[in-house]
Amino acid sequence: MPSHIHDVQEIYKIATIPGDGIGVEITEAAVRVLQKLASSSGTIHFEFENFDWSSKTYLKKGYYIPPDGIDKLKNFDAVYFGAVGWPNVPDHISLWGLMLPLRNSLQQYVNVRPTRILRGTSSPLRNCKPGDLDWVIIRENSEGEYSGHGGTTHAASGSAVATEVSIFTQVGIERIMRFAFETAQKRPRKKLTMVTKSNAQRHGMVLWDTVYHEVKKDYPDVETDKMLVDAMTVRMTLHPETMDTIVATNLHADILSDLAAALSGSIGIAPSSNLDPTRRNPSMFEPIHGSAPDIAGKGIANPVGAFWSAAEMVRWLGQEDAADKLMECIEKVTESGTKTKDLGGSSTTEQVTVAVCNELEKAF
Numbered sequence: 001m002p003s004h005i006h007d008v009q010e011i012y013k014i015a016t017i018p019g020d021g022i023g024v025e026i027t028e029a030a031v032r033v034l035q036k037l038a039s040s041s042g043t044i045h046f047e048f049e050n051f052d053w054s055s056k057t058y059l060k061k062g063y064y065i066p067p068d069g070i071d072k073l074k075n076f077d078a079v080y081f082g083a084v085g086w087p088n089v090p091d092h093i094s095l096w097g098l099m100l101p102l103r104n105s106l107q108q109y110v111n112v113r114p115t116r117i118l119r120g121t122s123s124p125l126r127n128c129k130p131g132d133l134d135w136v137i138i139r140e141n142s143e144g145e146y147s148g149h150g151g152t153t154h155a156a157s158g159s160a161v162a163t164e165v166s167i168f169t170q171v172g173i174e175r176i177m178r179f180a181f182e183t184a185q186k187r188p189r190k191k192l193t194m195v196t197k198s199n200a201q202r203h204g205m206v207l208w209d210t211v212y213h214e215v216k217k218d219y220p221d222v223e224t225d226k227m228l229v230d231a232m233t234v235r236m237t238l239h240p241e242t243m244d245t246i247v248a249t250n251l252h253a254d255i256l257s258d259l260a261a262a263l264s265g266s267i268g269i270a271p272s273s274n275l276d277p278t279r280r281n282p283s284m285f286e287p288i289h290g291s292a293p294d295i296a297g298k299g300i301a302n303p304v305g306a307f308w309s310a311a312e313m314v315r316w317l318g319q320e321d322a323a324d325k326l327m328e329c330i331e332k333v334t335e336s337g338t339k340t341k342d343l344g345g346s347s348t349t350e351q352v353t354v355a356v357c358n359e360l361e362k363a364f
């Protein structure tokens with residue numbers, strides 16, 4: 001027990017679900033950084049409990065989440081997630097076995113994905129300077145293209161018919177739209193770009209447009225524009241400085257946020273928050289990348305996205321100052337050149353983790 005435990009003001013119970021591949025490596029790193037943040041602050045204390053729900057346990061037991069798993073998670077203040085997926089389990093089984101049920105049963109209907117160019121890193125875009133790319137993508141996280149509606153008929157016949165039905169509800173669209181406007185309103189530029197494909201998809205996407213025009217009336221101080229998703233990829237690449245907050249459907253924002261991460265330097269830096277804004281259920285924090293089987297076990301995964309996700313968790317728990325300090329420490333480390341290979345450096349996961357912990361010792 002740390003010597004200053006008697007000074008502790010806030011105790012947070014965090015469930016960790018490392019999952020597969022580099023998910024395990026970066027979760028371990030994030031827990032160390034969070035422990036260091038807590039001990040350096042002297043006012044925060046984390047109690048971690050680890051849940052070994054992974055493709056390995058699935059192959060042994062036949063399930064990812066045990067029957068009482070979700071109920072157990074409800075006793076925590078937040079969930080920290082690594083990544084799920086391994087080549088010996090089909091990806092739709094792992095995604096629908098672990099990550100999507102977590103998001104759905106914990107009512108995490110918002111997914112927040114910030115991106116910016118961290119100090120000491122650079123964009124693959126030739127003319128893009130730090131500050132030119134500073135976005136928050138708000139992704140609808142509960143319905144749309146990932147609703148799971150559909151089925152397969154004539155599967156064995158050689159002429160299979162499959163349907164994949166998107167579900168868009170007025171309630172679902174309105175709540176994500178309001179969250180996006182409120183996010184934009186809190187940021188200095190107060191600017192929101194709404195993305196759909198309402199020219200070709202004339203029902204659900206048109207409902208998005210309709211709700212957007214209604215909700216917009218309540219936020220007259222937010223400057224808005226509207227893009228089709230294909231044109232959006234062009235604008236993100238050629239004019240990144242023209243955007244700030246972006247709202248899009250589950251599928252579109254999934255794709256755009258990977259692009260955003262790549263444009264800001266690497267998928268290895270990008271964080272995400274799965275939020276239940278009502279706070280009735282714990283929210284869940286995870287880097288946007290997957291389990292990266294190609295580099296798993298090599299000790300070279302970039303832990304920055306995991307640390308940034310941890311900072312977002314700390315912020316959601318109400319510790320703004322500690323979250324800012326952690327972000328500052330991460331950027332001091334990237335600025336100093338301690339970076340993994342994906343960012344053009346040669347440091348290991350361990351070296352980046354130690355460097356961030358060292359900065360944290362000096363931060364308070």
Ligand code: NAI
Nearest residue numbers: 083084085086091268288289290291292294295301302342
């Ligand atoms: P991925 O994000 O795991 O990897 C894509 C590429 O980026 C790979 O070359 C990988 O080495 C690199 N990369 C990813 N994270 C990195 C990091 N932190 N540091 C350095 N390089 C990094 O996506 P991929 O390959 O499409 O999927 C692999 C598995 O992960 C699949 O089973 C997939 O279903 C699963 N997945 C899970 C997600 C989640 O749990 N949230 C999200 C995306 C994929």
Ligand code: MG
Nearest residue numbers: 254255258288
């Ligand atoms: Mg994705």
